[in-house]
Amino acid sequence: MDFELNDEAKEAVVKAREFANKYFTEEVAERSDREEQFPTDIVAISKREKILDFSNPWKVLVTIEELVRKDPGLGISVTISAFGAEIFMFFGNDAQKEKYMNPVFAGQKTLGLGVTEAGGGSDVANIKTEAKLDGDSYLLNGGKMFISNGQIADYFLVLARTTQPPSPEKKHRGLSVFIVDSKTPGFSVNKLHGKLGVRATNTAELIFNNVRVPKENMIGEEGKGFYYIMTFFNISRIYVAAQGLGIAHGALDRLVDYSKKYGEVSETGELKESLQLAIAEIATRVEAARNLTYKAASYLFKFTPNPVVTSMSKYYAADTAVFSTRRAMELMSIHGLTTDLERFFRDAKILDIWEGTTEVEKLIITRMMLKEEGA
Amino acid sequence: MEEEYEILENTVRDFNTKYVDNNSLKLENDTMGKDFVKMLAGQGFFSMTSQAEGGAGTDIKALSIVLENLAKSAPAVAVKTLLSNSFSTAVKEQDVLGAVADGSKSGTVTFSDLLVGKGQNGNLVLEKGRVSGEKEFVVGSDSDFIITLVDSGELVLLKSGFKTGKKHKKLGFRSIGFSSIVVDTEDFTILSKDGRKTMERMYEDLSIPVAAISLGMSEGVSQKALDYAKVRTAFGHYLKDFQPLAFDLSSLVAEMEILKRYFRDLLSSSPSQKEAMFLKHKSLTLAKDISRTSLQIHGGYGYLEDFGIEKFYRDSMALSVLFHSEEKDMEKLSGLVFESKAGFV
Ligand SMILES: Cc1cc2nc3c(=O)[nH]c(=O)nc-3n(C[C@H](O)[C@H](O)[C@H](O)COP(=O)(O)OP(=O)(O)OC[C@H]3O[C@@H](n4cnc5c(N)ncnc54)[C@H](O)[C@@H]3O)c2cc1C
Numbered sequence: 128m129d130f131e132l133n134d135e136a137k138e139a140v141v142k143a144r145e146f147a148n149k150y151f152t153e154e155v156a157e158r159s160d161r162e163e164q165f166p167t168d169i170v171a172i173s174k175r176e177k178i179l180d181f182s183n184p185w186k187v188l189v190t191i192e193e194l195v196r197k198d199p200g201l202g203i204s205v206t207i208s209a210f211g212a213e214i215f216m217f218f219g220n221d222a223q224k225e226k227y228m229n230p231v232f233a234g235q236k237t238l239g240l241g242v243t244e245a246g247g248g249s250d251v252a253n254i255k256t257e258a259k260l261d262g263d264s265y266l267l268n269g270g271k272m273f274i275s276n277g278q279i280a281d282y283f284l285v286l287a288r289t290t291q292p293p294s295p296e297k298k299h300r301g302l303s304v305f306i307v308d309s310k311t312p313g314f315s316v317n318k319l320h321g322k323l324g325v326r327a328t329n330t331a332e333l334i335f336n337n338v339r340v341p342k343e344n345m346i347g348e349e350g351k352g353f354y355y356i357m358t359f360f361n362i363s364r365i366y367v368a369a370q371g372l373g374i375a376h377g378a379l380d381r382l383v384d385y386s387k388k389y390g391e392v393s394e395t396g397e398l399k400e401s402l403q404l405a406i407a408e409i410a411t412r413v414e415a416a417r418n419l420t421y422k423a424a425s426y427l428f429k430f431t432p433n434p435v436v437t438s439m440s441k442y443y444a445a446d447t448a449v450f451s452t453r454r455a456m457e458l459m460s461i462h463g464l465t466t467d468l469e470r471f472f473r474d475a476k477i478l479d480i481w482e483g484t485t486e487v488e489k490l491i492i493t494r495m496m497l498k499e500e501g502a
Numbered sequence: 503m504e505e506e507y508e509i510l511e512n513t514v515r516d517f518n519t520k521y522v523d524n525n526s527l528k529l530e531n532d533t534m535g536k537d538f539v540k541m542l543a544g545q546g547f548f549s550m551t552s553q554a555e556g557g558a559g560t561d562i563k564a565l566s567i568v569l570e571n572l573a574k575s576a577p578a579v580a581v582k583t584l585l586s587n588s589f590s591t592a593v594k595e596q597d598v599l600g601a602v603a604d605g606s607k608s609g610t611v612t613f614s615d616l617l618v619g620k621g622q623n624g625n626l627v628l629e630k631g632r633v634s635g636e637k638e639f640v641v642g643s644d645s646d647f648i649i650t651l652v653d654s655g656e657l658v659l660l661k662s663g664f665k666t667g668k669k670h671k672k673l674g675f676r677s678i679g680f681s682s683i684v685v686d687t688e689d690f691t692i693l694s695k696d697g698r699k700t701m702e703r704m705y706e707d708l709s710i711p712v713a714a715i716s717l718g719m720s721e722g723v724s725q726k727a728l729d730y731a732k733v734r735t736a737f738g739h740y741l742k743d744f745q746p747l748a749f750d751l752s753s754l755v756a757e758m759e760i761l762k763r764y765f766r767d768l769l770s771s772s773p774s775q776k777e778a779m780f781l782k783h784k785s786l787t788l789a790k791d792i793s794r795t796s797l798q799i800h801g802g803y804g805y806l807e808d809f810g811i812e813k814f815y816r817d818s819m820a821l822s823v824l825f826h827s828e829e830k831d832m833e834k835l836s837g838l839v840f841e842s843k844a845g846f847v
Contacts, residue, residue, distance in 0.1 A: 157671075248802055250736045273802045295738075321807030323797075323815065389619060391829060393847040400847060401829065453790065456819060457828045461618050461639045464823045465670045472673065472819065476794075480802055486746050 130418075132189065139186035140193050146178050147197035153467060156198040159327035160470055163320060165279060166204050166327055173205045174234030181209065181232045184428050188369050188420075195373025196380065198467065199474035200327030202373060206366075207275055207328065211240035211284045213362045214304060218347035218355050227282055227306055239280035241271035241307075241333050242356055248273070249487050251286070252298035252353055256335060258287040258305060265289070265305065265345070267313075267338040273481075277316050277331020283307045285335075286352050302352035306344040313338040324473030360482055361434050364441035365427060367482050368420040371444030374475045375413045375451040381468045382406060382455040389462055405458055409451045416444040435495045442488035445478035504770075507567055514571035517545060526576040530813050531676045534582065536605075542579065543605025547572075548586035562707070563769040566714035570765075573718025574725075577817040578675040580715045584708070584825075585610045585642045585678070589649060592693055592704055593659060598647055610642030612650040615698070616705055617827045626685055628652040633660065634686040636667055641824050644679030649693065649701075657697030663687020674813070674820025709778035710768060712825045716785035716818070717765055720758045720792045723814035727751055727796035747799055754792045761785055776838040783835060786826055789818035 132140070150169050159166050173179070178194075180186045187206075194202030208231065215228035230236040244254050256269025267287055274283070283306075290301035307314060316331040347355060383406060390398045397403070419440040426433040452472040456463040463469070479485045521541060522529060529538065542548065550565040565587055573580035586602055589609030593599055601607035614623045618639070626635040637650055648660045660683075667682035694700035728751065731741040741747050761784055768777055793814040797804035804811045836845030 243802065247736050253737075319806060323805050323807070323812035389622060391619070395847070399829070401832070401845075449794070453819070456823065460823055460827050460829070461614055461623070464673055464820065465639065469671045469673045473816065476797065476815065477805060479798055480805060484798070484801060486744070486798075489746075 130421075132185065135183060136185045136189050139180065139183075140189050143178060143190040143193035144197075146173065146176065147194050147202070151194070151198045151201045156201055156327070156467065156470065159204075160200055161326075163322070163326045165329040166201055167279075169201060170205055170208065174208070177234070179206060179209075181212075185424065188366065188424055191366055191369040192373045192376070195370050196377040199370065199374050199377070199471060200325050203325055203370060204327045204329075208234070208237045210275055210363070211238050211359065214240075214284050214346060214355055214359050217358065218304075218351075222343070223306065223346065231282075236281040237276055237279055239274055239276040239283045240359075241274050241283050241285040243272050243274070244270060245272045245332075249484055251356060252292075252302065254286060254288065254302070256285065256287040258289050258303060258340065260289075260342075261339075263342055265340045265342065267305065267307065267335040267340055269335050271333040271335075273319065274331055274333050275481075276329055277333055278318050278329050281309055283309065283333065284346065285333075286356055289349055289352075299353040301350050302356075303349050304346040304352040304355050305340045306346065307335075307338060307340055311338050311340070323476060324470065325477050361432050361437050362427060364437050364482055364488075365420060365424050367478060368416070368423070368437075368440040368444035371441075371446075371448040371475075371478050372413065372417050372420060374448035374471055374478070375409065375416065375444070378448075378451040378455040378468060378471055378475075379406070379409045379413055381463070381466065381471075382409065382459060385455075385459045385462055389459075402458060405454050409447075409454060412447040412450065416440070416447045419443055435492055435499070438483070438488040438491040438495070441478075441483060442485050442492070445475075445485060448475040448478050451475075507564065510564055510567050511571055513545065514568050517541075518571065518575040522572070522575040522579060526810060527807060527813075529576045529677055530578045530817075531807070534579070534677050539582070539608070540605040542583060543586075543603065547583045548605060549590060549599070549603030551587045551591045562710055566710050566765075566769060569711050570714040570718035570721070573715040574722035577715060577719050577722075577814065577821070578677050580718060581641075581675050581821070582678055584711055584715065585645070587711070588613075588704060588708055589645075589647065591707060592649055592657070592700065593647075595659075595691070598659070598661070602647065607646040608642065608644070609647040609649070610640065610645040611701070611704060612637055612640050612648065613701070613705055613708075613825065614639035614641075615651040616701060617824075617830070624682060626650060626652045628654050628656060628658065632686065632688050633658060633663075633690050636682050636684050638668070638682045639670065639680075640683050641675075641680055642678055643681040643683050648683060650683075651697045651701060655695070655697050656692050657694040657700050658690045658692050660685060660687060660690045662689040672820075673823075674817035675824075706775060706778070708825060709775070709782040710765075710773065712821065713761075713765060713778075713781040713785040715821060716782075716789040717758065717762055719789045719814050719818055719821070720754075720785070721762075723789075723793050723796040723811060723818075724751065724755055724758065726809075726811055727799045728755075731799055741799060750795050751792075751799065754788065754795055757784075757788055758792065761788060776835070779831065779835045779838065782826065783831065786818070786822040789814075790822060793818045 191206045231238045258265040258267050285305050285307050289303040292298045292301050313336040315334045319330045423436040423440040452475045569580045588611050602609045623638040624636045643666045664683045664685040667684040669681045734741045797811050797815050800811050803809045833845050
């Protein structure tokens, strides 16, 4: 068992830190947040400088963590351009990989993933968007809600129903994934405004009104879409856990700085104990969340994913991010409220929600554990 | 509840229905507007602790009931009302009090003087009949009158000769000014020589009103979550049917109801400082917990401002930072619990 990152990953951390220090200035972060503006320029630079090296998932993981530690909104914006790409990698055919996945990994195109609908996000199998075969293509009708990169993506991977389920209990059957080009007639988007946090990221509602999608844009087999999406979430949740680590670690950094600068000391000259214990608690949680996340990642990156540990890491890192930003804010008082910790506090809450709410993650953990034990 | 307070509660409820509920996002994030502020003042809400003619005199009970009910719909409106009332307890000048009471002018107090360490919120020097310098972290910095501490210890009322300086980030109550103030004025009066003590008394008097706002927020946000959980479905069930959501929210509502009962008990007696601090401490924590759970129940919609949930998440934290200090309040509370100095190492 080796708890050290390898040299390549360590270099990625340094590279990400340098990039964030250079480009994630408070001015840019504050403006993107206030104006709910996607940081197009910085994202372009990050692509040019190949900040994300998709050939090495460990590098991707630690890069997310490090960028988010500096600023969550900008960090996530920079690292979300290929959101969904693993679906191509595992289930796409060569032509789809060539045409759609490679340009995304090369930083030339942006991808989005449309699963959630207005009627529900947790209950994925209950989606209502339909794709009906019409000659050599499918006609898509319906809508998707809260889609990241919604306004800026070139393509979307969209989950839609292609056949009716055999019974209400088997709703997860008959769903398929399609590649939708954002320039297709009948496709439109509405930007969503007024998010609590991660306001630099772009979020939109997608509308499909008789959107014609060529047959060859279906991913994998018809009817297997639910399985593909769940497999993808078992990958992406590890990266969400990395977002949580970044936010929690960022809060810890700020609390430690505060304690050096303003922390009250008692007669002994030591920091007052309540502050000391809070720092210890956050630091311990960050470390525990990191160990869980890296364990989940090491299973996955060896192609032996462990969904139980993955969901544990996503749930626990999200909870740690929310916990740490709240405790840091309470202890730093006005010094927290008036600095970038204020953003961290708002940003952290999304992690409890996206890519599987905390409740859903906990249900997965138990159900998978029981299944593994044959209960 | 006594009849007059029931009437007051209904008055605020009507006011919310007419002027706040449909407008709460703007009142929270944007601006309250002069007309709205005048309307609030017209209800007598700004002069509930005022000794001005026409002011209701010190009536923390009435004020708390008003704040609790305003906070259910728009916490920023409650905080605006709190600021006006906290200002008027310390001032005797009738023209100033009258102007704040009728909403034509506004007033605030720089409680950050007590919440951060000495000198950490800037410096104001009183010298040769002038007050000058810059003070940071002023909630209500867009006010016409400001009560603040100067470095030499006096509590002064600034009447003109100051302007807003560096704007601060606004986690909550975005329609209320929050910035530094830059001061250079001869137009002030000294309210107290031992200013810190006087301000500490004013701050202590806020314990129950701040708790009232916290409880109002908890009531407002949890009601939204209860309503939502009854209509939203997932996996073929209403959200209310799922144990994790139903148990969490019910447990927090139980806590809220217990605190409300304690709150009402305190209002109908003469609460001790310790009791008032118990209530404030627990109510602030509850508001943060219940806002998180209520937001979570709303899933992605909770994260968008349109649903009127995320503002409670921000405001509950902002309130607990701007009118409370974990370190200082807990040291004080520990002293009261142990009946001797405690919790300082
Ligand atoms: C900023 C943002 C970006 C997003 N980006 C994307 C994206 O790119 N692509 C995409 O497809 N989606 C995206 N989402 C959607 C996100 O994944 C969903 O919001 C999330 O899955 C929850 O779905 P919901 O909002 O419909 O909540 P619901 O599913 O309605 O859940 C509401 C509440 O009920 C709880 N709940 C549901 N079922 C149960 C149960 N069985 N037991 C206990 N509790 C339960 C949930 O935990 C939650 O607390 C994004 C959301 C946001 C806010």
